Amino acid sequence: MQGFFRSYLSVYRPLIQALNHLLHPYELSYSLWQVMLYLHEHEHASLVEISQYYGIEKPGVTRRVQRLEELGYLSCVPGNDRREKSVALTEQGLHVYSECRVKISALEQRITAGIDVAALEQTVVVFRQLLGNLK
């Protein structure tokens, strides 16, 4: 499968640009959106948890969280371990999440238009396998 990576990577820039453009009105980028995505699924989370989930370093998470805090999209929630900073989406964060969710799904719809659903599902399976092999 010579050229597979190249084929994969050719999609990246236009895709991330489209997503960032979509998120821009909310002062978000995809990297910030990732944090919201995680918090939408986990109610609350520590920074290390997010760091490990996305495979990025802790300082990166600190900054994403700081930004989202500034925007009022998330806030700290008290926990028993006082080292830990547990964060959760705010009311506003949840609202922004929902709005973006709709738009992102619509974009997904548009970008995958005309592609066989079975092929898309197959592709998702391939991504999972690639990810497994990459670790």
Place this chain on the structure above:
Amino acid sequence: MQGFFRSYLSVYRPLIQALNHLLHPYELSYSLWQVMLYLHEHEHASLVEISQYYGIEKPGVTRRVQRLEELGYLSCVPGNDRREKSVALTEQGLHVYSECRVKISALEQRITAGIDVAALEQTVVVFRQLLGNLK
């Protein structure tokens, strides 16, 4: 196909890291590698040509080309239009290309191991379609 983008993007960071790690001994990154890739296929090219092919701005290409020139991997070739800077791989650049080509193909082999070849081929088709829809 909710979550398709997310699935796609989850592969990006680990993949690009693996590639950059592989290219590091040659003082290359994937963004530099792209230029070499193009020049390997086109003998020589102008910066605008490369810029359009990869969908990046001209200054980005200027800097990539400058870096590759410093490394001795490419050099200018004379053309009739004196505005234009036509570049081509040097002897050394070609040699480095070959070495990296082998290693990248091996990595590709490793990362796609155990994945059905038909599924991979279908995935490449999906990438092409996505790219088409993204424009």
Place this chain on the structure above:
DNA sequence: GGTTAATGGTTAATCAAAGCAACTATATCG
């Protein structure tokens, strides 16, 4: 129980990559 080690988080400095705006030089067209 008190010292040591591990864990969670932050800050600062650095780097890579990309974008935009403004500029120079050359070509083309009227």
Place this chain on the structure above:
DNA sequence: CGATATAGTTGCTTTGATTAACCATTAACC
């Protein structure tokens, strides 16, 4: 000839990530 378009460069800014060093708190252990 002069206006306009094209190719490339430079400078500045932004985004995202990394490493190293550090502080605070908790856990482990003799």
